[in-house]
Amino acid sequence: MQYELIAKRYIKSLMESCDQASLENLAALLSVVSKEAYGNEKFNLIMNSNGVSSNAKCQLVLDMVASANSSTANNLVKLLAENGRLLLIPALAEQLTREIARAKRTFTGRIYSNNVVDQASVETIARDLGTKMGATISLSYVASDFDGVRVEVDDLNVEINFSKSRLNAQMVEHILKAI
Known part of the structure; x- marks a missing residue:
C-alpha cells in the first residue's frame, strides 16, 4: 500500500x-x-x-x-x-x-462459480456488463466453491453476486410474508 x-x-x-x-x-x-x-x-x-x-x-x-x-x-x-x-x-x-x-476504458475481471461456466456465457456476460458500464470488459472463469455466480471487476469496483442460498432465503421470506 x-x-x-x-x-x-x-x-x-x-x-x-x-x-x-x-x-x-x-x-x-x-x-x-x-x-x-x-x-x-x-x-x-x-x-x-x-x-x-x-x-x-x-x-x-x-x-x-x-x-x-x-x-x-x-x-x-x-x-x-x-x-x-x-x-x-x-x-x-x-x-x-x-x-x-482506465484511460482506454478496458478492464479485466473474473467469474467465480462452483459450476463450469462455458466460454460463450463468459463472453456474453462480459459484453453485457461492458455495455452497461460503458467500457470494454474481458472476463475469465475461475473455479471456486461459491454456490452460485459472482462477477468481479476490481478496477471498476464492481461485484455482482447471485447465490442459490440467498435466492432460497429470499423465496422463503417472500412466502412467509404472503401468508
Missing part, C-alpha cells in the same frame, strides 16, 4: 509527459522487468542488500531495460535509483497498466 501511493505520483508525471504509445511500451517493459527480475529471489536479495551500491543496482536495472532503447525508461530508472526507490518498479508496472486501462 505504501508503494502504491508513491507509485501514483510517478505515474501521474508519466501520464502528463508521455504519449499513449510511449506509456504502453513503458508499461509492457516494466511488467516484464517486474515479473522476470523482481520475481527472482536472488535479484531481490541484491536489491535489498546494503552491501551493493545504489549505482550497481541502478546499472543492473538499466541493463535490463537497455534493449528497449527508451530514454523515458532509462531516465525513470535513474530517478528511482537516485531516490532509493528501485523497489517501486513492480508497483509502477501494475499502477501504469491500470491507468492505461
Whole structure:
C-alpha cells in the first residue's frame, strides 16, 4: 500500500509527459522487468542488500531495460535509483497498466462459480456488463466453491453476486410474508 501511493505520483508525471504509445511500451517493459527480475529471489536479495551500491543496482536495472532503447525508461530508472526507490518498479508496472486501462476504458475481471461456466456465457456476460458500464470488459472463469455466480471487476469496483442460498432465503421470506 505504501508503494502504491508513491507509485501514483510517478505515474501521474508519466501520464502528463508521455504519449499513449510511449506509456504502453513503458508499461509492457516494466511488467516484464517486474515479473522476470523482481520475481527472482536472488535479484531481490541484491536489491535489498546494503552491501551493493545504489549505482550497481541502478546499472543492473538499466541493463535490463537497455534493449528497449527508451530514454523515458532509462531516465525513470535513474530517478528511482537516485531516490532509493528501485523497489517501486513492480508497483509502477501494475499502477501504469491500470491507468492505461482506465484511460482506454478496458478492464479485466473474473467469474467465480462452483459450476463450469462455458466460454460463450463468459463472453456474453462480459459484453453485457461492458455495455452497461460503458467500457470494454474481458472476463475469465475461475473455479471456486461459491454456490452460485459472482462477477468481479476490481478496477471498476464492481461485484455482482447471485447465490442459490440467498435466492432460497429470499423465496422463503417472500412466502412467509404472503401468508
